[in-house]
Amino acid sequence: MIKTPDHNTLFYGDNLTILREHIADESVDLIYLDPPFNSNASYNVLFKAPGGEQSQSQIEAFDDTWEWGEVAERAFDEVMISGNTDAAEMLRAMRGFLKENAMMAYLAMMAVRLIELHRVLKPTGSLYLHCDPTASHYLKILLDAVFGPVHFSSEIIWRRTSSHNSAKRWGPVHDTILAYSKSEHFIWNDVFQTYDDSYLDRFYRFEDEKGRFRIGDLTGAGTRTGDSGKPWRDIDPTDAGRHWAVPTAIIARLGLNGTFDQLSVQSKLDRLNELGLIYWPPKGRVPQFKRYLEADRGVRIQDMVTDIAPISSQAQERLGYPTQKPLALLERIIAASSNPGDVVLDPFCGCGTTVHAAQKMERRWIGIDVTHLAIGLVKRRLIDAFPTAQFDIVGVPKDLGAAEALAEADKHQFQLWALSVVEAQPYKGGRKGADGGVDGYIYFKPDGKTTEKAVVSIKGGKNVGVTMIRDLIATIERDKAKVGIMLSLAEPTREMKKEAAAAGLYKTGMHGDFPRIQILTIADLFDGDRPRLPWVDASVFRKAKRENIRGENKTDQGDLEL
Template sequence: MKVENRTLFENDNLHVLRGLDTNSIDLIYLDPPFNSNRTFEASVGSEAAGATFKDFWTLEDLDNASHGELAEREPKLYEIIKAAEFSHGKSMKAYLIMMSIRLLEMFRILRPTGTLYLHCDDNASHYLKTVMDTVFGKDNFRNEIIWQRAATTKGNLKKGLARDSDSIFRYSKSDTYIWNVEAVTIPYDMANLDEKTKRQYYCVEPETGRRFSLTSLTAQTYDPDSHLTYDVMGVVRTWRWAEVRMRKEIAAGRIVQTRPGNVPRYKRYLDEQKGKRLNNIWVDIPNLTARSKERIGYPTQKPIALLERIIAASSKPGDRVLDPFCGCATTCVAAERLQRQWIGIDLSSKSYELVQSRLEQSGITEPVIHRKDNLKLYKQKKTDKHILFGIQDGKCNGCQAVFPFRSMSVAYIVAKSNGGTNAADNLQLLCSACGSTKKNRTQKQLIQKLENKGVLKCQRL
């Protein structure tokens, strides 16, 4: 479907995602519910008052057909989710199915050079990683960013450590992806460098007061045509630059010999350095507090600086950014500020109101398109088999054993020859062995036969 820049959908994201074109989005950031078993509400009296979303999951939250759809499309992923259910129960299964069918759509709509950032925490991060490795491919995993929300020691510290970080998984769609290293290079801030580091690594130039360090002038690769060599105690080494450049740096006073006989070194000024490359642990963007200026009271609102860093690192101006769980539209605001196109989706009716007012507060007056589509067109095609697979939890309704989707077939409970109809309550899924045993028999006769063969007893053990 055609979607304009600055569109905010007030819909279930699954149906919108199904309607978006394949290979049409450059960057996706999602901050979905984390399976925290809580309900979130906006602060009373805040701009976001009235916004609420639930974050506890049961199988009733899922369309029964989702199980069948996932088991048919991605049988291995369904197996992984069943393993998570084994250790974590039905709630984790429901949550991971909800996420997986959406992540499969997100993978489809990303451009080949696109990147997805999945924000989560330790409620489900380890399981989500296995889901992402299956959907995107383990080789497309780029980073797990650990975002320290705030240096806090809140929580029951008598029983353990404060939980103060989120995980943000970064996956690309292929091995050719957009990555702007400047976005993750932060300037050296003299004021923030502690005295010990300053003294340890940087001297002060008496004439100017500038800080500098002395670095090696030795070449990493040897090129006999363009490099001068020198001899230290019989070992021939190569200078870093060719003669012309070496002479230029000497004339500029940038090459220093600390003592006669010492190997000269290069004077690197702190204030000329591009900055420090971030690693995957981000501690420099604090979460919003009740007093933060940008806070509008939306539950779990994320800082604009976090989204700006992500967008700047993995997209170019003019690219299309999507946030399918956009809340108070932090991603949309950050994308607009960085001249990217954006699409937001949220179930909440508050999102549109908030994105409009947040953009205005940033001095942006472009109108936002508010869509509340009837997306029936994009709803999944459900067959009886998909629905029954969910209702029966992937088990054969005869022997009760778990089977892959492809190994089961729809069968009548009351055979057609005995007056059975096509009505949904007369249908069941059976494995091939139970299907051949059942034929025109009644359900009771089928079960009796399985009991006699000891099959059902086996399943109960």
């Protein structure tokens, strides 16, 4: 029987497999996903090198989805036999229209996952799918088929950039977030956003000794024969076809409850007047209610999000991932559609903004990603922001034996995992093939200005020798790197250590000297050892700001696996 994790958990692996094997039916309260798509390379980049070159490590993990092939055909067939006839018929119709191409492969991959996400969502749950306009219309059709058109909630437009110069078309400045519920009984909390300056200038035009305020009606349409229809201070609302309507919701927020509710309408108006909450216009006789700015909660969230700016290159929140979404955007979604203690799931967690926001807002969370690089970066982000937080990581090696097993089973994934441990950027996005002796790079700034690099070479075999060190020395000289780092599964030989020492030191001046060639074993990494380098470059990886949250777990973090 599938049991959803009780603890906050990061999963490495294909989210389809993780969902089927680890997430139980109707166990998740809120799902947010931002699935990658190859329509715009910059939309999918996890991070960039200091020189601007893009890492395609995230795209690499989804290579099979960009062209129609065996994987896409299998995903399509699984939808056909899923039992969801609406989704099957819709996907079949899309294939008839689009034929077998990159978009259709992507939609087949998404359809089978949306069916699983619908399964794990509670009846009171909601799903938010973040996408760009290239695929949003197709995804909306799929969501209609999986969730039902009646459960469509909102199409949210987020202005992700202020302007974009494009020839012969409107500047593309927005993303789309499609919101659906599992049923009509879904969690919804009123969330308010602050007013912008133009709104305040337009409506909060009045001010007195208590502060800035706007005016609102004290009467409602239609006449009444009861207390609300009687005159007050020689003003008879019936003459104007109206009745007195005291704004009870605002009154409650002001704390005027209890005996106030038992007063007649006229006595309530007297009390409001005594408190200075009634505005008497200089012309005319009909009084109005004062709504002070400080007592107003703002405007309820709208489906056009323009008050949450994208993360600028200089923002403190920026960690170095071009597709990083603002925490404020995820916090707004989580606040609206979940409650403290609820389970939030992100099946494409990328750089971890969703799980960061969930941790901060005292929700339980599950994050899934198919790249070791992403899992490593999310782990670092969480430890930086929440030093005492506890979470599990599933699917990555936790000891030397597991690392050896991974190296034997999949050399390529072993390399990507090892690179993630030392927070190195994979060479050529971690793609398979000839690498010229380079598996990855670590960037650093010894003087705080000039970006330098260290070459990382991974050796996952059982046999190592001094020739590998000589090759590494030649590689760093060819690449004009300052340091060469070998990560070896096997113990280095005495000759290897001697050759590495003979390569000399990299001298930085103010930061001291560092071995030009460094050898670390995988066992060393499990012991906590890391490459010795001066000041890792903040433009690639920045340290997440520590969050101070109410009710933060104060227990020891324990052993977090690599």
